[in-house]
Every structure is written in structure tokens, then in C-alpha cells.
Amino acid sequence: MSFPAPHHDHGPCVAHALQAAEEECRRRGARLTDIRRRVLELVWRSHAPIGAYALLEALGKAAPPTVYRALDFLLAHGLIHRIEKLNAFVGCAHPGHAHPGQFLLCRACGAAAELNDDSIEQAVRVAAQSQGFEISTLVVEAEGLCPACQGQHA
Amino acid sequence: MSFPAPHHDHGPCVAHALQAAEEECRRRGARLTDIRRRVLELVWRSHAPIGAYALLEALGKAAPPTVYRALDFLLAHGLIHRIEKLNAFVGCAHPGHAHPGQFLLCRACGAAAELNDDSIEQAVRVAAQSQGFEISTLVVEAEGLCPACQGQHA
DNA sequence: GGCTGATTGTTATATTATAACGTTCCGTCA
DNA sequence: TGACGGAACGTTATAATATAACAATCAGCC
Numbered sequence: 001m002s003f004p005a006p007h008h009d010h011g012p013c014v015a016h017a018l019q020a021a022e023e024e025c026r027r028r029g030a031r032l033t034d035i036r037r038r039v040l041e042l043v044w045r046s047h048a049p050i051g052a053y054a055l056l057e058a059l060g061k062a063a064p065p066t067v068y069r070a071l072d073f074l075l076a077h078g079l080i081h082r083i084e085k086l087n088a089f090v091g092c093a094h095p096g097h098a099h100p101g102q103f104l105l106c107r108a109c110g111a112a113a114e115l116n117d118d119s120i121e122q123a124v125r126v127a128a129q130s131q132g133f134e135i136s137t138l139v140v141e142a143e144g145l146c147p148a149c150q151g152q153h154a
Numbered sequence: 155m156s157f158p159a160p161h162h163d164h165g166p167c168v169a170h171a172l173q174a175a176e177e178e179c180r181r182r183g184a185r186l187t188d189i190r191r192r193v194l195e196l197v198w199r200s201h202a203p204i205g206a207y208a209l210l211e212a213l214g215k216a217a218p219p220t221v222y223r224a225l226d227f228l229l230a231h232g233l234i235h236r237i238e239k240l241n242a243f244v245g246c247a248h249p250g251h252a253h254p255g256q257f258l259l260c261r262a263c264g265a266a267a268e269l270n271d272d273s274i275e276q277a278v279r280v281a282a283q284s285q286g287f288e289i290s291t292l293v294v295e296a297e298g299l300c301p302a303c304q305g306q307h308a
Numbered sequence: 309g310g311c312t313g314a315t316t317g318t319t320a321t322a323t324t325a326t327a328a329c330g331t332t333c334c335g336t337c338a
Numbered sequence: 339t340g341a342c343g344g345a346a347c348g349t350t351a352t353a354a355t356a357t358a359a360c361a362a363t364c365a366g367c368c
Contacts, residue, residue, distance in 0.1 A: 002285050031365085033315070053354070063318065068356065084238040085293055087324095087355065102278075104287045117281040120274070124256075124296055127271040131156050132301035133258045139239055139295040142278055147286035185334095187346070206324070217349060222325065227346095241324060241355095310368090317362070324355070332347070338340095 003106075003113050003146045004047060014044040017091050021079050024095050030077055035062075039070040040091070043080050048110030049088035083112065085141050090114070102140040108149035115140075157260075157267050157300045158201060168198040171245050175233050178249050184231055189216075193224040194245070197234055202264030203242035237266065239295045244268070256294040262303035269294075 004010070021040055025032040032040075042058050043050055056067045071089060074080040080089050081101040090103075093114045102115035120140055128135050158164070175194055179186040186194075196212050197204055210221045225243060228234040234243050235255040244257075247268045256269035274294055282289050 003287070031314080035316075051354085052356075062316095064356070065318085065358090066316070069316080084295070102281075104282055104285060104289075106287075107290065113285060113287070115281050115285075117277065120277040120281060123271065123274040123277040124294060127256075127269050127274060128258055128296055128298070131258060131267060131269075132304075133157070133260075133267070133296070133298055134304060135258075135296045135298040136261065137297045139293065139297075140278060141238070141293040142282055142287070142289045143291045143293075144282070144287055144289040150286075150288060185346080189347075216347095218325070219327090219349085220347070223347080312367085313365095315362105315364070318360090320358085322355100322357070324353100326353070327351085329350090330348085332345105334343100334345080336342085336344105338342095 003104075003111055003148065006148055010045065010047065014041060017044045017095075020095055024077065024079065027096075028077060030073075035059075035066060036070045036073050039067060040074055040079055043074070043089050044091040046090075047112075049083045049086050049090045049105070049112050051086075051088045055089075081114070083141060084139055085143065100138040100140070102138075103142065104146070105141060105143045106146035106149055107143050108145055108152065111146055113146070157258075157265055157302065160302050164199065164201065168195060171198045171249075174249055178231065178233065181250075182231060184227075189213075189220060190224045190227050193221060194228055194233055197228070197243050198245040200244075201266075203237045203240050203244045203259070203266050205240075205242045209243075235268070237295060238293050239297065254292040254294070257296065258300070259295060259297045260300035260303055261297050262299055262306065265300055267300070 018037065018041060021032060038059065039055055042055050052067050052071060056062055056064060059067065075082060079092055079095050081092050082089055083103060083105065085105065090112045094116060099116060100121060102117060102120055104113040104115065121138060124138055125135060172191065172195060176186060192213060193209055196209050206221050206225060210216055210218060213221065229236060233246055233249050235246050236243055237257060237259065239259065244266050248270060253270060254275060256271060256274055258267040258269065275292060278292055279289060
């Protein structure tokens, strides 16, 4: 999932993601309830990672646990990722495979792009192995400037 | 900085780190005040990343801004790193060079080891470049089991 | 229909972090 | 030396993120 074109129509992306999530949940025998679907849709509508309390506000009349439970479900089924640096969440571009999150985060516009690069994971794995360390999960988050923002912000 | 031996005497490490910090601050014309030194020492005394409020309690009669200001100072001068996944802090093993943090975090004992592996950074840089993304800072945090904990926790 | 486990609602609270403003400390320079 | 000015620290309040605990409801299944 690379950076979107500047004025790209995001609607179809959201619709596609929701449909993919439906299918993935059916495959797994998981229940994509109304709240969970609404949270997933809100996460996808935002190009930038979005925080739990922003989701809460967008949902209207919910309490924090409602949102966090939905997020936990979506995380557990690989439908979203958590960005540790930002305490925020983004839609997963490749639901269905378990995979580590590798992200490029634009510090100007906030947009996030998901990588899925084996050579990064390999490099970390090799370095870990040299210490006898056994990796279970890997966080890779690069902050910087996306192509569209590089002119404006040097 | 690799994982310490199981019963390793940590005192000398702490002393060495404090001395290195003194020198580094002198070089930079930065003031390693009493509070800052005490916070740095507490961070180093802990093998595992330690949170701001644990530091606060250890300091005794301080308020949160006191600790956060000391941490900001230590981060700014490359004397500690922040672990995003844990909202916690560890001593920097290589003060003096500006460098990204790359960490192995044991989920059993909590210990952290700092890597400094160019091939990891290179791999991310290459992947970013293919999207036209320009990296300013990079977070790499691998969770798993350190050598000493692998027997006990499968 | 009634059981059972999953899901959601609700209230309270824990944890992490910062804003705002006043005071003190410390080097510098007249 | 003493007044100035900026850095550091103290203090109070509050923002932002996250979870505990328990009650109520729902959905699938026999």
C-alpha cells in the first residue's frame, strides 16, 4: 500500500476494505458486528492513522471500552495495525496474511504507507540471531516526508 | 549492547554510563544537572526499559514534569532511548553518535538489547526510496525471547 | 423456549503526558 | 559586585490514552 495520489477518491478503497473484511471474517468464523464494522470503516476513511478517542467521538454515543474492544478484535484478526509511535490505528492493506507492520509515516500530512518487505524482516532476523534472540513480533516505523510533502517542507 | 549474563554485576555499567554522559555533556556544553543525572542513573540501573512514573516514584518527591523534562533532555542529547511499544526508556549504549534505536525486547524478563545494524537501516531506506519517501527517524523494535528466557517459556 | 458463551453497556479508574505560570539558579557583562 | 537574562526547576491542574469490573443483552444452538 503506497501513498495515495493527492486528490484520490478514497471511497472505493474503503468499500473494498470492508468487503475484504467481511470475507475474511466469514472464512475465520469471526463476527464482524455492527460496531466493529463501523470502527473499521472509520479507520479506513482516515488516510492518516487515527486515535481511539477520535474514533470514539466519531461513533457518537459510545464509551472507551467499546472502541478499544472493537480495535482489539480488528487487530486480532489482522484487519488493522497499530502504530506504536502515534498510539493510533490504520487499516491493514493485506488482511488475511499474518504479517508484521512496517510503516512509512509522513510527519507533514500524517499519511501512512504500509510496506511488506522481506529484506527488512530478514535483516532484523539475522541481527537478532547473532544474539541468540528469537523474534515473535516486529515493529518498524519510519517517520519522514512522503513524496507529495517533500516540496513544501524541505 | 547485547543481553547481559544472568547474574551480571550491573554497578560498573551504570558508573561507566554516567561517566560517559558527563563527558558527552561537557563536550556539548550541556548541563547534566543533579536531577538529570539521577534520572539517567535510575534508567541505567534498570535492565529493562523503565516508565516515567516508575522513575517518578524512585525519585521521591518530584512531580511528573520534572521527570519528563529530564527525560527530554536525555533524549535530546542521545543519552537514552525511548521504546515506543512500551512507553518506557533505556540507557543508550553508544552515546555521542546520533543513531536510530533498534531494540530486541524480551517479553519474559523485560530486558532490552540495543542493536546498531546498518543493514537493517539500509533495507528500510531502500524500501522507502522505492516509494519516494524520505526518512528522518526510524523505529525498530523486535519483541521475543532473549537467550536466557528461551528454555523457560518455549 | 431456554441455555450458553460472546458481545455490548456503564461506571469508575489507572496510566501516560503536557500546559501554564511562578520561582530559583547560574553564567555573564557592565 | 550586582543587575540582567535565560535556563532549569517547582507546582498545580488537566489532557490524552487505556483498562478493570460487573451488569445487561444478544445470537446461535439444542
